[in-house]
Amino acid sequence: MKFWKKTGQILLCPVPLLLMLALQVLSVVVGLIYLAIVAPSTYNYFMAHYSLVLLAVQSLTLAVFGVWYFLAYGRHQSRVPLAKVFSLKDVGVYVLLGMGGYFLVSIYMALASLAAPDLIESYQKMIEESGLSELSLLSTISTLILAPLSEELIFRGITMNLAKKAFRYFWVANFVQALFFGIAHMNWIQGTYAFALGLLLGYLCHKYNSLYAGMLMHFLFNFFGTYFATFLDHLFPEESASLLVYGIFLLIGIVTVIPCLIFIQKTKGAPKKEAPYWTGEPL
Numbered sequence: 114m115k116f117w118k119k120t121g122q123i124l125l126c127p128v129p130l131l132l133m134l135a136l137q138v139l140s141v142v143v144g145l146i147y148l149a150i151v152a153p154s155t156y157n158y159f160m161a162h163y164s165l166v167l168l169a170v171q172s173l174t175l176a177v178f179g180v181w182y183f184l185a186y187g188r189h190q191s192r193v194p195l196a197k198v199f200s201l202k203d204v205g206v207y208v209l210l211g212m213g214g215y216f217l218v219s220i221y222m223a224l225a226s227l228a229a230p231d232l233i234e235s236y237q238k239m240i241e242e243s244g245l246s247e248l249s250l251l252s253t254i255s256t257l258i259l260a261p262l263s264e265e266l267i268f269r270g271i272t273m274n275l276a277k278k279a280f281r282y283f284w285v286a287n288f289v290q291a292l293f294f295g296i297a298h299m300n301w302i303q304g305t306y307a308f309a310l311g312l313l314l315g316y317l318c319h320k321y322n323s324l325y326a327g328m329l330m331h332f333l334f335n336f337f338g339t340y341f342a343t344f345l346d347h348l349f350p351e352e353s354a355s356l357l358v359y360g361i362f363l364l365i366g367i368v369t370v371i372p373c374l375i376f377i378q379k380t381k382g383a384p385k386k387e388a389p390y391w392t393g394e395p396l
Contacts (some may be wrong), residue, residue, distance in 0.1 A: 122279035211333030213369030261331035
């Protein structure tokens with residue numbers, strides 16, 4: 114009986130990811146069917162309005178998983194004072210982590226462009242065709258608001274709790290949700306650094322005992338990857354980038370990320386009355 118119960122708990126872990134992908138596919142199919150009726154050139158029209166489609170899909174995803182999280186965990190969750198999550202010192206740590214994370218990802222992308230140029234080219238083409246590289250109001254809402262809210266609910270919220278119940282130990286549960294978070298991005302380039310980001314976000318939610326920590330960190334990381342990246346692209350165009358520039362990026366990434374992680378490890382800890390990880394209690 115215990116074996117089958119444990120097996121069932123393990124099999125439940127990928128359900129949020131599968132449901133998220135199913136919602137996305139269903140939304141796109143419904144949209145394409147509608148466009149096939151009203152638009153003469155369905156594909157071109159779809160890609161021209163991709164940001165709006167993405168916004169609709171993310172809104173639906175947020176609504177579905179928001180209800181799931183509230184019914185399963187939110188009603189029973191002990192409230193962590195927001196001052197413990199959003200103090201001036203902690204927000205400063207989030208900002209430094211977001212900035213440092215961006216610089217480290219920039220190094221990763223540069224190395225990936227040398228090791229796997231075809232993958233980088235296909236990834237950049239996908240981003241350009243989707244319209245996500247354009248800084249519009251719709252893409253900003255999608256990237257900076259809806260993505261952090263919905264993805265934190267799915268992976269650091271629901272998936273993490275399911276994995277805690279199935280695997281008992283935090284580090285295993287954190288690995289599982291980060292792995293699914295990487296898979297959700299559906300490409301090798303973004304998926305690999307999304308996995309690393311997922312580990313960090315899970316760690317923050319664990320140490321602060323709040324999803325809000327992950328949401329704010331996720332928002333800042335996306336901000337640095339869009340608006341801050343655009344600013345730096347004007348300062349350091351890709352064709353003028355040198356080893357010195359990347360060396361500076363690496364140094365900034367190291368001196369911001371590592372001290373912040375040490376600070377969090379030393380000053381933040383699980384609450385005294387925290388439930389064991391295998392009970393399924395919320396973060």
